[in-house]
Amino acid sequence: xxxxxxxxxxxxxxxxxxxxxxxxxxxxxxxxxxxxxxxxxxxxxxxxxxxxxxxxxxxxxxxxxxxxxxxxxxxxxxxxxxxxxxxxxxxxxxxxxxxxxxxxxxxxxxxxxxxxxxxxxxxxxxxxxxxxxxxxxxxxxxxxxxxxxxxxxxxxxxxxxxxxxxxxxxxxxxxxxxxxxxxxxxxxxxxxxxxxxxxxxxxxxxxxxxxxxxxxxxxxxxxxxxxxxxxxxxxxxxxxxxxxxxxxxxxxxxxxxxxxxxxxxxxxxxxxxxxxxxxxxxxxxxxxxxxxxxxxxxxxxxxxxxxxxxxxxxxxxxxxxxxxxxxxxxxxxxxxxxxxxxxxxxxxxxxxxxxxxxxxxxxxxxxxxxxxxxxxxxxxxxxxxxxxxxxxxxxxxxxxxxxxxxxxxxxxxxxxxxxxxxxxxxxxxxxxxxxxxxxxxxxxxxxxxxxxxxxxxxxxxxxxxxxxxxxxxxxxxxxxxxxxxxxxxxxxxxxxxxxxxxxxxxxxxxxxxxxxxxxxxxxxxxxxxxxxxxxxxxxxxxxxxxxxxxxxxxxxxxxxxxxxxxxxxxxxxxxxxxxxxxxxxxxxxxxxxxxxxxxxxxxxxxxxxxxxxxxxxxxxxxxxxxxxxxxxxxxxxxxxxxxxxxxxxxxxxxxxxxxxxxxxxxxxxxxxxxxxxxxxxxxxxxxxxxxxxxxxxxxxxxxxxxxxxxxxxxxxxxxxxxxxxxxxxxxxxxxxxxxxxxxxxxxxxxxxxxxxxxxxxxxxxxxxxxxxxxxxxxxxxxxxxxxxxxxxxxxxxxxxxxxxxxxxxxxxxxxxxxxxxxxxxxxxxxxxxxxxxxxxxxxxxxxxxxxxxxxxxxxxxxxxxxxxxxxxxxxxxxxxxxxxxxxxxxxxxxxxxxxxxxx
Numbered sequence: 001x002x003x004x005x006x007x008x009x010x011x012x013x014x015x016x017x018x019x020x021x022x023x024x025x026x027x028x029x030x031x032x033x034x035x036x037x038x039x040x041x042x043x044x045x046x047x048x049x050x051x052x053x054x055x056x057x058x059x060x061x062x063x064x065x066x067x068x069x070x071x072x073x074x075x076x077x078x079x080x081x082x083x084x085x086x087x088x089x090x091x092x093x094x095x096x097x098x099x100x101x102x103x104x105x106x107x108x109x110x111x112x113x114x115x116x117x118x119x120x121x122x123x124x125x126x127x128x129x130x131x132x133x134x135x136x137x138x139x140x141x142x143x144x145x146x147x148x149x150x151x152x153x154x155x156x157x158x159x160x161x162x163x164x165x166x167x168x169x170x171x172x173x174x175x176x177x178x179x180x181x182x183x184x185x186x187x188x189x190x191x192x193x194x195x196x197x198x199x200x201x202x203x204x205x206x207x208x209x210x211x212x213x214x215x216x217x218x219x220x221x222x223x224x225x226x227x228x229x230x231x232x233x234x235x236x237x238x239x240x241x242x243x244x245x246x247x248x249x250x251x252x253x254x255x256x257x258x259x260x261x262x263x264x265x266x267x268x269x270x271x272x273x274x275x276x277x278x279x280x281x282x283x284x285x286x287x288x289x290x291x292x293x294x295x296x297x298x299x300x301x302x303x304x305x306x307x308x309x310x311x312x313x314x315x316x317x318x319x320x321x322x323x324x325x326x327x328x329x330x331x332x333x334x335x336x337x338x339x340x341x342x343x344x345x346x347x348x349x350x351x352x353x354x355x356x357x358x359x360x361x362x363x364x365x366x367x368x369x370x371x372x373x374x375x376x377x378x379x380x381x382x383x384x385x386x387x388x389x390x391x392x393x394x395x396x397x398x399x400x401x402x403x404x405x406x407x408x409x410x411x412x413x414x415x416x417x418x419x420x421x422x423x424x425x426x427x428x429x430x431x432x433x434x435x436x437x438x439x440x441x442x443x444x445x446x447x448x449x450x451x452x453x454x455x456x457x458x459x460x461x462x463x464x465x466x467x468x469x470x471x472x473x474x475x476x477x478x479x480x481x482x483x484x485x486x487x488x489x490x491x492x493x494x495x496x497x498x499x500x501x502x503x504x505x506x507x508x509x510x511x512x513x514x515x516x517x518x519x520x521x522x523x524x525x526x527x528x529x530x531x532x533x534x535x536x537x538x539x540x541x542x543x544x545x546x547x548x549x550x551x552x553x554x555x556x557x558x559x560x561x562x563x564x565x566x567x568x569x570x571x572x573x574x575x576x577x578x579x580x581x582x583x584x585x586x587x588x589x590x591x592x593x594x595x596x597x598x599x600x601x602x603x604x605x606x607x608x609x610x611x612x613x614x615x616x617x618x619x620x621x622x623x624x625x626x627x628x629x630x631x632x633x634x635x636x637x638x639x640x641x642x643x644x645x646x647x648x649x650x651x652x653x654x655x656x657x658x659x660x661x662x663x664x665x666x667x668x669x670x671x672x673x674x675x676x677x678x679x680x681x682x683x684x685x686x687x688x689x690x691x692x693x694x695x696x697x698x699x700x701x702x703x704x705x706x707x708x709x710x711x712x713x714x715x716x717x718x719x720x721x722x723x724x725x726x727x728x729x730x731x732x733x734x735x736x737x738x739x740x741x742x743x744x745x746x747x748x749x750x751x752x753x754x755x756x757x758x759x760x761x762x763x764x765x766x767x768x769x770x771x772x773x774x775x776x777x778x779x780x781x782x783x784x785x786x787x788x789x790x791x792x793x794x795x796x797x798x799x800x801x802x803x804x805x806x807x808x809x810x811x812x813x814x815x816x817x818x819x820x821x822x823x824x825x826x827x828x829x830x831x832x833x834x835x836x837x838x839x840x841x842x843x844x845x846x847x848x849x850x851x852x853x854x855x856x857x858x859x860x861x862x863x864x865x866x867x868x869x870x871x872x873x874x875x876x877x878x879x880x881x882x883x884x885x886x887x888x889x890x891x892x893x894x895x896x897x898x899x900x901x902x903x
Contacts, residue, residue, distance in 0.1 A: 034062055035070040035101040037079070037087050039120075043111035047141075054109060061152045070099050089123050089131050096125035105155065114140050118147045122155055153190045165191045166224030172231040176210050181229065184208060193218065193225055205229055209266035234264040235295075235303035244309040247284055253277055253307065265295060265305060277307060285353040287387050288312035316342035316352035318391030322366070324398035328373060336369045337362045339394065354392050359383045366396055374437030376470060376477060377401030404470055406431035406438045407478035414485035416457055425453045428479060438468075438477045450481060455521030458488040460544065460553060489519040492552040495545070498559040501592040502536055507557060509621045510534060511542075519544075519553065526657055531559065533707075536589045538562040564589040580604025594618065606636040617652070625652035638790075639679035644670035646692070662698040667691070667729075670773075680793065681801035682772040690771070693729030696721040704743065708870075709824075711751050714742040723774070725764040732768040735761040746815070755812040757783070757834075758843075762806060775804025776836045778860075781896040783810050784834035786862025786881025788894055794838035795849050809843055809859070810834025814866075824870035832881070833859040855885035 036059045041050045056072055063069045078098055084091050087106045096104035107120035116138050121131040134154035138147040153164060168187055170178040187201040198216055205214045213232040218225050240261060242250040257273035259266070274291045281289035290310040297303045320341055322330040334341075339362055342352030363380050370378035381397040409429040411422050423429050426446035431439060447464045454462035463484040470477040491513050496504055508514070510530040512523035524542060531540040537559040545554040565587045586598035595616050602609045615627035627650040635642045646668025654660045671689045697720050703713035717739050724732030737759040744752045761774050780789025794805040812832050819825040835858055841847055846854030855861065864881030876898070883892040 032103065033068040033070065033099075033101040035075055035096050035099045035104040036062070036072070037075060037092055037095065037104055037106035039106060040108040042108060043116075047111065050109060057148055058105070058151070061148050062155070065152050065156060070101050074099060089121065092121070092123040092131075093125050096123065101125060111141070116141060116144065116147060118151055120151055120155065156192060164224035165189055165193055165227055166221050167226040169226070169228045170231060171228055172233065174233055175236060176233060181205060181208065181231070185229075187227065193227070198227075201227075201229070205231065209268060210234060210264050235297050237261055237263055237265060237305050238302040239304045241304065241306045242309065243306050244311065247286060247311055247314065248280055253280065256280060257307075259305065265303065274307070277309070281309075281311065283355065285314045285316060286311050287315050287354075287392070288389075315354075315387065315391050317354055317394060318342060319393050321393070321395040322398060323395055324400060327375075327400055327403055328370070333366055333369055333398075336365045338365070342391070354385070354394070356385075359385070359394075363396065366398065368441065370398070370400065371440035372442075373439070374403040374405060375400050376404055376438060376440070376468060402472065402475055404438050404475050404477040406436055407469075407471075407476040408432060410478065410480045411483060412480065413483040415483065416454065416459075416485065422450070422453075425449050426481075438479075443468075443479055447481070450483065452521045454483070454485055455519065456523075458490070458518040458520070459485040460489040460519040460521075461486040487550050489551060489553050491515060491517045491519060492547055492549075492554050494555045494557060496557050496559075499561060501561055501564075502559070502589060502594075503592045505621055506534075506536075506589075506592065506594045507531065507559065509618055511555075511557070513555060524555075527557075531557070534589075534594070536561060536564055536594075580607060607633065609633040615650075623654055626650070627652070640675040640683055640687070641673055642670060643673070644668055646670070658703050659699070659701045662696075662700070664696040664698065665727075666694045666696070672772075680772070680803055681796060682775060682803040685769070686772045690731055690773075691729045692723060692731045692771075692773070693727045694721050694723035694731075695727060710743045711745040712743055714740060716740045722764060723771075724768070725766045731771040731773065732764045732766050733761055733770050733774045734764050735759070735774055749818050749821075751816040753812070753814040753816055753828075755814075757808070757810050759808040760806065770806060772804055775806065776808035777804045778808060778810055778834050778836055781877060781879050781898060784832045784860060784862060785812075785830065785866070785879050785896065786832060786864055786883040786894055787860060787887055787892050789896075791887065791892075792834065792836060792860055794836055794841070796838075803838060805836030805838050805841075807837040807841070807843055808834070826868045828866040828868060830864055830866060830881075832862045832864075833857075835859050852886050860885045860887065 036055045038051065039054045039058075041047060041054065043050070055075075059069045059072055075095070078095055082091070082095065082098075084095065087095075092104040092106055096102070102125055104123045104125065105120055106123075107118070110117040110119070118136045118138075120134045122134065123131045134151055136147045136150045136154070138144070156164065165187060166189060168182065168185060168189065170181045173181070184204055185201050186204055187197055191197060202214055202216060205211065210233060211231045212234050215230040217228040217230060219228075220226070237259065238261065240254055240257075240259065242253050245253060256276055258269050258276075259273050270293060274293065277291045278289060281287075281291075289312050292308045294306050294308055295303050296306070317339060318341065320334055320337065320339065322333045325333055338358040339354065340351045363383060367378060367380045370380075378401050379399045381399075384395040384397070386393040386395070406428065409423060409426060409432065411419055415422070426449055428439065428443045428446050431437070431442065443466060447466055450464045451462050454464075463486070465482045467480045467482065468477050469480060493515055494508060494511060494513065496507055499507060511527045512530065513520065513527055517523075524544075528540055528542050531537060531542070539558075539560045541558045543556045543558065545556045547554055565585075567585045580602050581604070582600065582602040584598060584600035586596070586600075588596040588598075590597050593616075595614065598611075598613045600609075600611045609631065610633075611629065611631045613627065613629040615625065617625040619626050628647065629650075630647040632645045633643070635644075646666065648664055648666040651663045652660060653662075669689070669691055672683065672687050675684055675687045698717060699719075700715070700717045702715045704710040704715060705712050717737075719735075719737050721733075721735040721737075723729060723735070737757070739757045740755065742754045746752055759776055761770055761776070763770060777790040778784050778792040779787035782789075784792060793802045795801070796803055810833065812830055814828050814830045817827045817829075819827050835844075835855070837843060837845060837847070837858075844858040846856065846858040848854055861884040862881045863884065864879065866877060866879040869876040877896070879894075879896040881894050881896070883894070885891065
């Protein structure tokens with residue numbers, strides 16, 4: 001036990017000595033000099049070393065507390081000179097005076113069992129009063145250090161004659177837990193009470209922001225002083241209101257601020273909230289808006305916080321100045337800006353509002369515009385914004401410099417082809433041929449073209465840099481491309497990661513690069529696109545990975561799967577089909593093999609249908625796809641009812657990356673019954689049962705950038721269908737259709753969409769009448785809006801009755817304007833044209849119908865607008881169209897509505 005106690009004491013003293021050597025003393029008693037005299041140690045022999053160590057330890061701790069401590073060497077020397085063996089109060093006073101100290105300290109350390117008792121006597125060198133006594137008791141030698149600390153605390157009170165904090169408390173809190181305040185206080189038990197300490201603590205309580213008033217009370221208790229902070233809480237916010245907000249919804253303001261109901265009015269947070277509201281108004285164009293607050297308090301300690309807003313007038317950009325534009329028309333420069341001057345329709349389009357985040361963007365846009373028009377030295381300064389009472393004035397200062405025309409284009413470095421071939425890769429040389437000005441964007445885009453050209457030749461690590469060589473005298477700039485092709489690279493392995501459900505072969509067959517292939521940048525990009533279009537993955541990342549061999553690389557295909565099953569149901573309505581309910585269940589990655597299976601049902605006012613479909617896009621991992629579908633439908637059309645049951649079988653084969661060919665066989669048994677007396681004559685002729693047997697060949701090319709919301713590209717579909725004749729059935733015909741959808745992004749996220757359709761049907765080689773089912777009838781939300789569905793028809797030769805045409809054409813011209821990207825809402829103004837013609841009439845003939853002259857150019861025309869929404873119930877379309885030509889003795893105005901998926 002003694003050896004163990006000795007070791008513990010040694011470790012304690014070593015740690016204390018080390019800490020004392022790195023501590024900084026707090027300046028609490030610089031005018032108090034203390035001499036620490038020997039302590040008598042009454043313990044076992046193994047603790048005799050404390051006779052020397054304890055005074056050293058106490059001296060260090062007093063020095064840490066900020067006292068001026070007499071070095072122990074000087075104390076020992078004085079004791080030896082005076083021959084003091086046993087210290088008394090008298091000798092302690094004499095030694096202190098001799099050493100120039102105001103106090104001396106000595107005492108005893110007693111150990112009784114596990115209890116240690118540290119008794120100290122503090123002697124005032126200038127006072128004959130008895131010594132001040134301080135005693136500390138602890139259990140175990142391991143607590144020697146805490147005992148010395150407690151002794152120092154007591155000595156501070158005795159030596160400095162200052163009060164020591166014995167207790168700290170908080171009174172007056174009702175809602176806030178007082179522990180929150182105590183945790184933030186810089187005042188604690190054992191600290192000296194000074195004016196500075198109290199003021200610091202008081203300030204920290206105020207800074208919490210929860211109190212209107214704080215007072216401090218100090219009272220005597222055993223061991224020192226009790227310090228109590230008396231607080232008066234601020235009233236709790238029961239409600240938050242906004243007064244004077246018209247331009248911004250009050251709920252949006254309350255949502256944006258940090259102050260919430262149940263909290264208190266914190267001035268700092270309140271100031272931040274006012275700045276937040278001001279910024280909201282700035283973004284809406286209210287730059288003169290004033291925001292203040294008022295608090296309505298009640299007796300219950302609750303309050304209502306009102307933000308009071310004086311919006312002022314909405315300020316628009318009155319003028320944008322391109323200062324310094326001399327060689328280029330300033331209006332052409334302003335066309336490049338996102339910021340626009342106030343226009344006639346600003347109250348609708350919100351143009352003319354200063355969006356400050358666009359200032360930097362527009363500065364870069366001006367710089368790019370000049371660089372792309374030959375001004376390679378152009379500079380643009382920071383925009384200057386002047387907000388006046390009548391509006392906002394924005395100035396961009398431009399230094400144009402000289403304007404350079406395009407010179408020659410050269411290549412150097414690692415050339416894999418001659419200059420003539422490489423010039424076919426780039427576009428910037430065309431500027432030289434056209435004697436046009438230099439365009440930096442085209443030149444930089446050509447870096448990508450050269451890199452891609454080399455990548456496709458297997459040089460995966462090609463570096464291309466561009467240098468402009470300008471001649472100030474001739475005002476011509478030559479472009480030199482430097483190419484470093486490095487080594488040719490092959491694919492060692494294609495590695496897959498992240499596919500849990502989807503089988504490896506489904507991913508690998510979509511890759512345009514495989515093990516052993518030469519690297520190609522185009523094929524790498526195409527692989528990513530192919531995997532994206534599968535629809536099985538939330539994210540796809542194809543990354544080249546170095547292998548250590550510069551001639552090889554691995555491709556790491558990382559995918560994150562997403563749910564591919566769907567189960568849904570809902571209600572819907574369309575003008576033609578009436579109300580219906582529907583449900584569907586499907587899986588487009590069945591068993592992880594890429595199969596798709598879908599079952600759908602629709603029960604409605606005018607249609608009941610069941611549909612089951614299956615499709616395997618790549619049979620045995622080949623390029624051949626196979627699909628089959630079975631269905632059953634009962635339709636109540638305007639003038640008759642049609643019941644059908646049938647199935648189709650389809651083969652699909654891709655021709656390149658964007659084109660595919662389909663072959664399809666369909667067989668359907670259908671019956672036309674309950675034909676009304678007002679029905680078209682071709683319907684009356686076909687009343688009864690029929691067997692449709694047909695073969696179809698379809699060619700399709702799809703270059704759309706996005707299937708759901710396309711902004712560029714087109715889809716072209718051409719189809720020929722042969723019915724009856726050699727393949728049996730009652731319906732004999734040959735039908736040709738061609739449809740094109742073309743998309744082009746315009747500006748401000750708007751997209752131009754053109755849709756064109758042309759169709760022709762005739763008898764097959766066996767002759768016979770063309771079935772009414774295959775004849776063309778236009779009108780309605782899916783063809784020529786502004787005319788009722790299937791109401792644009794032909795007339796019999798004697799004008800006695802309506803029939804479907806053997807020829808049809810229609811086109812839709814639309815501008816798709818996004819209203820809300822988050823909700824998927826679009827506004828679509830349109831202009832439609834279309835008509836059908838019977839045998840003997842030609843496309844675009846303006847023929848007389850319904851005792852009316854035919855429309856101009858032989859086409860019925862309409863204008864209108866449509867709202868589209870990808871709603872939770874399915875695609876919603878609301879269309880209003882106005883026919884511009886007479887149909888049935890009048891111009892129609894048709895409102896069409898459709899929601900939910902029909903089939």
